[in-house]
Amino acid sequence: xxxxxxxxxxxxxxxPRDGLQNECKPIATADKIALxxxxxxxxxxxxxxxxxxxxxxxxxxxxxxxxxxxxxxxPGVELVVLVPNQKxxxxxxxxxxxxxxxxxxxxxxHSRANLRMSPQESxxxxxxxxxxxxxxxxxxxxxxxxxxxxxxxxxxxxxxLHWVKAFADLxxxxxxxxxxxxxxxxxxxxxxxxxxxxxxxxTRITLHFHNSRGLGLTNVFEGLRAGVxxxxxxxxxxxxxxxxxxxxxxxxxxDIVHALHCEGIQTGVDLxxxxxxxxxxxxxxxxxLSGQVVYAGPRSRxxxxxxAKAQ
Ligand code: COA
Ligand code: ZN
Numbered sequence: 001x002x003x004x005x006x007x008x009x010x011x012x013x014x015x016p017r018d019g020l021q022n023e024c025k026p027i028a029t030a031d032k033i034a035l036x037x038x039x040x041x042x043x044x045x046x047x048x049x050x051x052x053x054x055x056x057x058x059x060x061x062x063x064x065x066x067x068x069x070x071x072x073x074x075p076g077v078e079l080v081v082l083v084p085n086q087k088x089x090x091x092x093x094x095x096x097x098x099x100x101x102x103x104x105x106x107x108x109x110h111s112r113a114n115l116r117m118s119p120q121e122s123x124x125x126x127x128x129x130x131x132x133x134x135x136x137x138x139x140x141x142x143x144x145x146x147x148x149x150x151x152x153x154x155x156x157x158x159x160x161l162h163w164v165k166a167f168a169d170l171x172x173x174x175x176x177x178x179x180x181x182x183x184x185x186x187x188x189x190x191x192x193x194x195x196x197x198x199x200x201x202x203t204r205i206t207l208h209f210h211n212s213r214g215l216g217l218t219n220v221f222e223g224l225r226a227g228v229x230x231x232x233x234x235x236x237x238x239x240x241x242x243x244x245x246x247x248x249x250x251x252x253x254x255d256i257v258h259a260l261h262c263e264g265i266q267t268g269v270d271l272x273x274x275x276x277x278x279x280x281x282x283x284x285x286x287x288x289l290s291g292q293v294v295y296a297g298p299r300s301r302x303x304x305x306x307x308a309k310a311q
Contacts, residue, residue, distance in 0.1 A: 005224045008266035012046035012206065012232045013039045013253050015281070016067070017082055019238035021051065021060050022247070023285060029063045031284055033070040036079075038280065039235065040071075042273035046078040048101060048232070052088035058242065068095035082142070084115055084122070089129045093136065100137055101176070102126045102167075105144035106159050109151035110180070114144065114243035123166060130170045140174035141167045142208065146192065148183030150245050157195055164200050174204040176232060179219070181247045182212025186222040193226040206230035209251040211237060211290065216251030217259060224265070231256065235274060236281045236289035252291040254278050258298055271298060 016036050020027055032050070039047050049071070055062035064081070073079065078098040083089045092100060104122040105111035111119045130139060145152075146160045164175050177192060189207070196205055207223040207230070209216045220231055237252030257269045271293075278294045 005263055005265055006227060006229050007264075008268075009224070009229045009231060009260060010045050011253065011257070011267055011269065012048055012078075012080060012230070013044045013235055014048040014208070014232045014250060015039075015234035015236065015238055015253065017048040017051050017061070018232070018240070018250055019234040019236070021058050022238065022240040022242055023060060025285065027060065027284065029066045029070065032063070032067045035277070035281065035284075036067070036071055038277040039274075040074050040077050042277055043267075043269045044077070044274075045268055046080055046099075048080040048082060049097070051082035051084075051103075052091040053082070053084050065091060065095055068092075068097065078138075080140070083129065085125045086128050086132065089133055093133065098138060099174075100129070100133060100139050102129060102139060102141040102172070103144065104141065104163070105149075105180075106163055107145045107149040107152050107155060110145045110149050110244060113151070114241060119163070123163070126167075127170060130167075130172060134171055138174075139172045140176060140204075140206070141172050142176040142178050144178045144180045144241070144244075146177040147179040147188060148181065150181045150183075150247070157192055160192060161195055161199050164196050164203060168200045168203050173202070174206060174230075175200075176206040176208045178208040178232075179210055180241055180244050182210035182215065184209060184219050185215055186218055189219050189222040190226055193223060193228060197226070204230060206232055208232040210240065210247060210249065211251045212246060212248040217255060220251060220256055221259075235291075236278045236285075236294070237291045238281070238285065238289060249290050252289075252293075255291050255293050258293045262299065 050064040080099045081097040233253040234250035235253040237249040239250035240247035
């Protein structure tokens with residue numbers, strides 16, 4: 001029996017950016033580089049390496065340039081960086097990323113908290129970035145709070161569709177629908193994705209879920225049913241936006257990879273290598289990570305019968 005899922009997906013590990021931006025402990029530049037290198041070596045097709053934002057807003061990303069320039073690239077692996085404005089784009093382009101991930105929030109309150117401007121002001125700034133860079137680099141826009149806002153609650157689907165169309169009209173070919181504080185639920189995913197697909201069929205949709213309420217993986221599967229092939233997630237399930245109260249870890253990358261492989265969906269990722277990266281990340285961050293498979297092992301794991309006594 002065949003299932004209705006796409007045969008393969010493209011994963012983007014955002015743990016070096018969405019993950020580390022939310023960690024209190026300063027992380028050495030060399031450790032950030034080693035994390036990205038580990039993800040590349042594990043076969044991750046895309047990595048969001050860092051963000052070129054104000055170092056006052058996000059001190060953890062102050063070494064964005066050093067991280068980018070310290071990497072050994074692998075052909076075919078796309079390195080993505082997040083930028084909020086023209087200054088960020090200029091700093092980023094000097095490091096030759098494969099893609100700029102423009103960031104804006106669809107709600108007034110989260111936009112002001114996170115970017116210190118309204119969505120419209122943010123759009124005007126990003127429009128300048130698009131005009132200046134679209135011939136040089138691939139562009140994607142991440143729409144924060146697409147599934148709900150920690151300040152305003154429910155977000156109208158039309159509000160999200162408005163910004164998807166605005167960026168599509170500018171020629172931005174990809175949009176990430178971001179569930180910044182884990183408010184998304186399956187029927188909502190189905191509805192929003194369906195409406196975006198109907199309105200902007202040429203736009204590549206990426207789904208970016210946080211697992212704050214335990215629905216991350218469930219929402220990924222709802223996205224698969226809708227035919228979405230691009231997903232962001234964090235190794236170790238780390239992550240969160242410091243300017244969104246209640247934000248906690250992203251959907252966990254290794255748990256997603258494991259689940260996708262169980263369903264026969266190809267990712268190109270070597271799960272065992274990714275689990276090693278996750279273990280190393282736990283040691284680096286010195287706190288327990290929220291993934292499950294890193295503790296339980298893949299479902300192919302079996303025990304000798306005499307080990308049962310030790311359980
Ligand atoms: N990179 C580095 N520095 C930047 C910058 C960027 N992309 N954008 C602005 N700055 C600097 C300015 O040069 C200025 O520096 P100065 O004080 O030394 O002169 C200072 O930041 C203030 O600039 P301004 O344009 O007034 O920005 P702001 O203080 O209103 O902040 C943002 C606006 C968007 C730059 C800031 O809120 C930000 O970086 N937010 C990102 C938050 C984030 O990453 N959240 C998680 C991801 S969703
Ligand atoms: Zn996020």
